[in-house]
Every structure is written in structure tokens, then in C-alpha cells.
Amino acid sequence: MTRSAITADVAVVGGGIIGLATAERLTVRGLTVAVIDMAGIAGGATGASGGLVRAFDLSPARRRRAAAGLDRYLRRGHRGTWPAVCRQGSLSLVAHNDLPRAAAAVADLDASGHKAEILTAADLATRFPALNVPDELAAVHEPNAGWLPVGPTAHAMARDAGPRLLLIRARATHLLTSGSRATGVRTTVGPVSARAVLLAAGAGSTALAETAGVHLPLRTRAVSYCLFRVAEPAGLSSLPTLVDRTTGAWLRPWGSDALVLAGVSSRKTDVPETVRPDVSPEEQERVRAVVRHRYPQLATAPAAGGVTAYDAMAPEGDGEVCARTGVDGLVTATGWNGGGFKLAPAIGELAAARLQEEAAR
Numbered sequence: 129m130t131r132s133a134i135t136a137d138v139a140v141v142g143g144g145i146i147g148l149a150t151a152e153r154l155t156v157r158g159l160t161v162a163v164i165d166m167a168g169i170a171g172g173a174t175g176a177s178g179g180l181v182r183a184f185d186l187s188p189a190r191r192r193r194a195a196a197g198l199d200r201y202l203r204r205g206h207r208g209t210w211p212a213v214c215r216q217g218s219l220s221l222v223a224h225n226d227l228p229r230a231a232a233a234v235a236d237l238d239a240s241g242h243k244a245e246i247l248t249a250a251d252l253a254t255r256f257p258a259l260n261v262p263d264e265l266a267a268v269h270e271p272n273a274g275w276l277p278v279g280p281t282a283h284a285m286a287r288d289a290g291p292r293l294l295l296i297r298a299r300a301t302h303l304l305t306s307g308s309r310a311t312g313v314r315t316t317v318g319p320v321s322a323r324a325v326l327l328a329a330g331a332g333s334t335a336l337a338e339t340a341g342v343h344l345p346l347r348t349r350a351v352s353y354c355l356f357r358v359a360e361p362a363g364l365s366s367l368p369t370l371v372d373r374t375t376g377a378w379l380r381p382w383g384s385d386a387l388v389l390a391g392v393s394s395r396k397t398d399v400p401e402t403v404r405p406d407v408s409p410e411e412q413e414r415v416r417a418v419v420r421h422r423y424p425q426l427a428t429a430p431a432a433g434g435v436t437a438y439d440a441m442a443p444e445g446d447g448e449v450c451a452r453t454g455v456d457g458l459v460t461a462t463g464w465n466g467g468g469f470k471l472a473p474a475i476g477e478l479a480a481a482r483l484q485e486e487a488a489r
């Protein structure tokens with residue numbers, strides 16, 4: 129079906145968590161927003177996400193954004209309507225040589241009102257006996273962090289945006305420009321005219337940017353997780369979320385059915401932009417071979433499915449909101465490389481401010 133031209137103050141390509149967090153903040157600023165997504169809300173990396181949220185990061189810049197994101201998630205959004213964070217706590221394992229930086233990060237978080245503490249391997253053995261952590265590692269424990277159901281959170285953001293948000297289920301094929309200014313987006317259901325455009329289409333942003341002569345190099349990276357069924361009272365399904373910086377493993381309780389979700393970061397790049405509701409036996413064994421060292425029960429726990437997906441990766445490995453694209457009115461917010469969910473409220477705030485400036489120029 130082809131519609132007549134749609135007009136909004138801002139066109140957002142991408143109905144993932146970044147596009148939606150931005151769209152919601154734009155509507156609060158009084159702007160109308162057309163969100164264009166060929167897969168609907170949370171049909172890309174967002175829908176596959178593990179939803180782990182925490183403030184701790186060794187990088188001060190990422191930590192600021194993660195902390196702001198966690199704050200907003202803990203407040204259940206701006207109107208108290210988002211799903212509540214499952215506050216099972218978060219453990220981030222760090223190697224001994226990272227301890228001074230981790231301790232500085234904990235002090236920094238504490239000063240900004242985020243509860244965090246360093247636990248030694250001995251502390252962990254006492255408090256979380258199901259977990260196996262060698263003496264040379266320590267953990268940053270954040271008792272108020274945890275995880276969120278990603279789909280309901282994305283839908284809640286869209287609902288909060290209210291009638292100023294128009295969701296268009298279509299593929300964006302071209303950016304529309306006039307001279308050096310973005311004027312909208314061409315889609316498979318017709319053109320969307322706008323005073324500013326946000327590209328938050330994950331790896332799909334690269335081809336769209338190219339249509340306006342903007343080079344936005346992004347690659348896809350494989351991100352998957354497996355589910356394992358654990359025998360209670362082994363206690364794994366009540367443990368905090370775990371991110372092991374030394375092995376790339378991340379785990380969280382599934383939230384029901386004594387299941388544990390477990391992934392191990394992958395170096396596989398240039399994978400298809402697809403989400404599959406299963407994992408290969410090889411991936412299950414790759415993950416199990418790593419996570420069994422921290423949760424010994426997972427050595428024999430039966431596999432119970434999982435997800436095979438991707439995220440967009442910027443060449444430097446860090447996502448960014450960029451308003452200096454060379455095309456006036458065009459802002460990009462991409463490249464979150466497996467960690468964008470926890471940052472989304474902070475990124476949305478920043479991108480909305482940039483877009484409002486661009487729309488007013």
C-alpha cells in the first residue's frame with residue numbers, strides 16, 4: 129500500500145530501543161515524530177537483547193551513560209510506566225590488574241548515588257556459593273542493578289510517546305535531501321518529510337547514510353545466548369546477573385522455569401541482520417565450555433534453546449550520537465556493539481537534544 133506524503137518534525141529510522149528512547153524524548157519536547165521500521169517495534173537487536181542493566185563500566189564515558197540509563201530504568205521511565213527492573217543485582221568480574229580502576233569506578237558510582245562495592249573471591253564464595261571465582265579475580269557488585277524484559281520496555285517507551293508518535297511499518301530506502309540538508313526519508317510506503325532525521329537503524333544505517341553521501345562504516349557482530357535448565361535448589365536462577373570481563377561470558381537468571389541465560393562474546397563479524405529463536409549445537413558447546421568455569425552446574429545442565437542475533441559495531445567499538453554528519457539535519461545514533469540496551473535512556477536524551485537543534489536550524 130502506498131500512502132500520500134507524511135510529515136513530521138523528525139523522522140527516526142529504527143524502532144529499536146535507541147530510536148524509541150529518542151522518539152519518546154522528542155515528543156516530550158513538543159515535536160512530532162515518525163518512526164520507520166520494517167520489522168515493527170524491537171524487531172532487530174533490541175528484541176534479542178538479554179536486557180542486563182548496570183552502571184559499572186571501566187570507561188568513565190560509558191559509565192556515565194550506563195549510570196544515567198540505569199537511573200531512568202530504576203525510575204521506570206519518566207512517567208513510572210516502564211516495567212520494573214528485576215533487581216537481582218549485578219556482578220562484574222574483573223582481573224587483578226583492573227582492580228585499581230574498578231575501585232576508582234566504584235568510588236565514582238558511590239559519589240553519584242549508585243550503590244556498588246568490591247567483593248573478593250572469598251566474599252563471593254560466601255555470598256554466592258553456586259558461583260566459582262578464582263582467587264585472582266574480584267567483582268563489582270551493584271545490588272540495585274539487574275535486568276529488564278526488553279520487548280515490554282520498548283513498547284512502554286512507544287506508549288509514553290503518545291499521539292505525537294507515528295509508527296510506520298516500512299522499509300526506508302533513501303534519505304531525502306535538498307542541497308546539503310536532510311528533508312526526510314523515502315520508504316516503501318511513500319515519502320516521509322521531516323526537518324531532521326535520525327538514523328538509528330543499526331547496521332542498516334550504513335546503506336541509508338550512503339544515499340546522502342555520508343560514510344558511516346558499521347559492521348554486524350554475532351551476539352547470541354543459550355538457555356540452560358538448572359536443577360533447583362542449585363540456586364543459579366536467583367543469582368545476580370554476571371558479566372565476566374576476563375572470559376567474555378555474561379549470564380542472567382531467565383526469570384522463570386529455573387532457566388539461566390548465558391552468552392559468550394563472539395568475534396564473528398559481518399553476520400546477517402537476522403534474529404533466530406534458536407542456537408546451533410556448536411554455539412551451545414562454545415558457551416558451555418566457558419560458562420561452566422563460573423557456574424559448574426552448567427557443565428551438565430540441559431540446553432533449552434536460545435537466540436542467534438547480531439548487533440551493529442562501530443569500527444572503534446564504541447557507539448556514538450553524531451550530529452556532524454556533513455548533512456544538516458541528519459543525526460546518527462549507532463554502533464552499540466552488544467551493549468546498547470542499558471545506555472538507551474541516556475542516548476535517547478542526547479540524540480533528542482541534537483535533533484531538536486537540527487530541526488530548528
Ligand SMILES: Cc1cc2nc3c(=O)[nH]c(=O)nc-3n(C[C@H](O)[C@H](O)[C@H](O)COP(=O)(O)OP(=O)(O)OC[C@H]3O[C@@H](n4cnc5c(N)ncnc54)[C@H](O)[C@@H]3O)c2cc1C
Pocket residue numbers: 141142143144145146147164165166167168169170171172173174175176177178179180181298299300301328329330331332333336351352353435437438439461462463464465466467468469470471
Ligand atoms: C543477543 C543479544 C543480547 C544482548 N544483551 C544486552 C544486554 O544484556 N544489555 C545491553 O545493554 N545490551 C545488550 N545487547 C545489545 C543491545 O540489545 C543493542 O545494542 C541495542 O538493542 C541496539 O539498539 P538499536 O536501536 O541501536 O538497534 P536495533 O534494535 O537493531 O534497531 C534497529 C532497527 O532498525 C530497523 N531497520 C534497519 N534498517 C532499516 C531500514 N532500511 N528501514 C526500516 N527499518 C530498518 C531494524 O528492523 C531494527 O528494528 C544485546 C544484543 C543481543 C543481540
